[in-house]
Amino acid sequence: MDIPKTISTRVVIAGGGPAGMVCGFLLARAGIDVIVLEKHKDFFRDFRGDTVHPATLTAIHELGLLEEFRKIPHQELQDVAAEIEGVEYKAGDFRHLPGLAKFIALMPQWDFLNFLAEKAKVFPHFHLMMEAKAADLIEADGNVTGLIAETQDGALRIDADLVIGADGRHSTIREKAGFSPKDIGAPIDVLWLRLPRKQSDPEAVLGRVSAGLLFVMIDRGDYWQCAFVVPKGGFDKIKQNGIEAFRKRLAKAAGFAANRADAIESFDDVSLLTVTVDRLPQWAKPGLLCIGDSAHAMSPVGGVGINLAVQDAIATANLLWQPLANGKPVLADLNAVQARREFPVKVTQAVQVAIQNRIIAPALESAVPLKPPFVLKLLAAFPILRVIPAYAVGVGVRPEHIHSPDRTSA
Numbered sequence: 001m002d003i004p005k006t007i008s009t010r011v012v013i014a015g016g017g018p019a020g021m022v023c024g025f026l027l028a029r030a031g032i033d034v035i036v037l038e039k040h041k042d043f044f045r046d047f048r049g050d051t052v053h054p055a056t057l058t059a060i061h062e063l064g065l066l067e068e069f070r071k072i073p074h075q076e077l078q079d080v081a082a083e084i085e086g087v088e089y090k091a092g093d094f095r096h097l098p099g100l101a102k103f104i105a106l107m108p109q110w111d112f113l114n115f116l117a118e119k120a121k122v123f124p125h126f127h128l129m130m131e132a133k134a135a136d137l138i139e140a141d142g143n144v145t146g147l148i149a150e151t152q153d154g155a156l157r158i159d160a161d162l163v164i165g166a167d168g169r170h171s172t173i174r175e176k177a178g179f180s181p182k183d184i185g186a187p188i189d190v191l192w193l194r195l196p197r198k199q200s201d202p203e204a205v206l207g208r209v210s211a212g213l214l215f216v217m218i219d220r221g222d223y224w225q226c227a228f229v230v231p232k233g234g235f236d237k238i239k240q241n242g243i244e245a246f247r248k249r250l251a252k253a254a255g256f257a258a259n260r261a262d263a264i265e266s267f268d269d270v271s272l273l274t275v276t277v278d279r280l281p282q283w284a285k286p287g288l289l290c291i292g293d294s295a296h297a298m299s300p301v302g303g304v305g306i307n308l309a310v311q312d313a314i315a316t317a318n319l320l321w322q323p324l325a326n327g328k329p330v331l332a333d334l335n336a337v338q339a340r341r342e343f344p345v346k347v348t349q350a351v352q353v354a355i356q357n358r359i360i361a362p363a364l365e366s367a368v369p370l371k372p373p374f375v376l377k378l379l380a381a382f383p384i385l386r387v388i389p390a391y392a393v394g395v396g397v398r399p400e401h402i403h404s405p406d407r408t409s410a
C-alpha cells in the first residue's frame with residue numbers, strides 16, 4: 001500500500017468507545033500526546049449500552065465534572081427491579097452505596113462520548129480523528145511502533161511509542177497483533193428495536209421475564225429502546241416464522257406497550273446484536289496494549305461492560321502516564337495493566353456466564369411459567385440485602401480511582 005503521509009505521536013488509540021475516549025482523555029490530561037481514532041463519523045449509534053455506573057460516576061466526580069455531566073438529559077436509576085410472570089421483584093438498591101454516586105445514570109452513550117470529547121478537546125495533547133479506521137500495525141524487530149489508519153484523505157501512517165487497542169469486540173488491533181481470545185461462550189443474542197413511548201408510560205428500566213421471553217425496555221425520552229433476548233442463532237428461526245408472528249411475541253413481551261408492536265414494520269427495524277464473551281490470555285506485547293472489550297468482550301448481563309472498559313482506561317492512565325512521561329513503556333509496564341485488571345474481568349465474566357447459563361438460557365427454553373429464583377425472594381424479604389447486587393453491578397470488583405495527574409496547566 002502507498003502511504004503518502006506519516007505523522008507521529010506518543011500514544012495512538014484505536015477506537016473511540018468508552019475505553020478509548022476515557023484513556024485518551026486521561027493521558028492527554030497528564031500531558032501525553034494522544035491520537036484517538038474512531039472509524040465512524042460520529043458517536044451516534046443505536047447499539048451501544050446506555051448505562052453509566054456509580055464507579056464511573058465517581059471517576060467523573062474525581063475529574064470535577066460530575067455537576068456538568070448531570071446537566072445532560074438522563075435518568076437516575078436508584079433501584080432495579082425484574083418482573084417475573086407479571087410480579088415485580090426489587091433486586092438492587094443503589095441508595096445505600098458508599099460514596100457520592102448512589103444511582104446508575106441512564107444516558108445514551110453518544111451523549112457520554114460527546115461529553116468526553118468536548119471536555120478533552122481543550123487539552124492541547126488530545127487529538128480525535130473521526131472516520132479514521134485503524135487498519136494495520138507497524139512492527140519492527142518484534143516491537144509495535146505505530147499503525148496504519150484509513151482516513152477520508154487516504155492511508156495515514158501514525159508512529160507512536162504505544163498503540164492501544166480499544167476497538168471493541170471485533171478488534172482489528174488484536175487480530176493484527178496475532179492475539180486470539182479464549183471464547184468463553186454465550187448462549188444468547190439480543191434483538192435491538194424501538195417502540196414508541198407515551199408520556200403516561202412508567203419511567204424506569206423495565207426487565208420482564210416469563211417462560212420463553214426476556215425483554216428489557218430502556219427509556220430514551222420519546223421512544224423505548226428495547227432488547228429482546230433470544231437463544232443464540234434464534235433470529236434466523238424468528239425470521240422464518242415471519243414478521244406477524246414476531247409482532248405477536250413482541251406484544252406479549254412488551255406489557256403496557258403491547259399495542260405498539262405494529263411500529264415494527266419489517267425485520268429491517270430489528271438489529272441483531274451478537275453476544276460474545278471472551279478474553280485475551282495476553283493483553284500486551286512490546287509497544288501494544290489492548291483494553292476494554294478488545295481485551296475481554298463482555299456480555300450485556302448486568303450492563304457492566306462500559307464500566308469495566310472505563311476502569312481499564314483509568315488503570316492504564318494510572319500505571320502508564322509516568323513510564324510514558326519518561327519515554328517508551330517497556331513490556332513489564334504494559335503487563336502491569338493486565339495484572340491489575342484481569343481479576344475483576346474474570347470474576348465479572350464468571351458471574352455473567354453463570355447468569356446466562358443457569359437463569360437466562362433455561363428461562364428462554366421454558367414452556368411452563370417461571371418461578372422466581374430463591375435469591376429474588378430473599379431480596380424481597382430483606383430489602384437491606386439489595387445493596388449487595390447494587391454494589392456488584394454499580395461498583396464491581398476493584399474499582400479504580402484516578403491517580404494520573406492533571407498537567408494541562410503546568
Ligand SMILES: Cc1cc2nc3c(=O)[nH]c(=O)nc-3n(C[C@H](O)[C@H](O)[C@H](O)COP(=O)(O)OP(=O)(O)OC[C@H]3O[C@@H](n4cnc5c(N)ncnc54)[C@H](O)[C@@H]3O)c2cc1C
Nearest residue numbers: 015017018019039049134167168292293300303305306309
Ligand atoms: C447487546 C449488548 C448490549 C449491551 N448493553 C450494555 C449496557 O447497557 N451497559 C453496559 O455497560 N454494557 C453493555 N454492553 C457491553 C458494552 O457495550 C461493552 O462492554 C463496552 O461498550 C466496551 O467498551 P469499549 O470502549 O471497550 O468498546 P466499544 O464500546 O465497542 O467501542 C469500540 C469503538 O471502536 C471503534 N472501532 C472499532 N474498530 C475500529 C478500528 N479498526 N479503528 C477505529 N475505530 C474502531 C468502534 O466504532 C467503537 O466506537 C452490551 C453489549 C452487548 C453485546
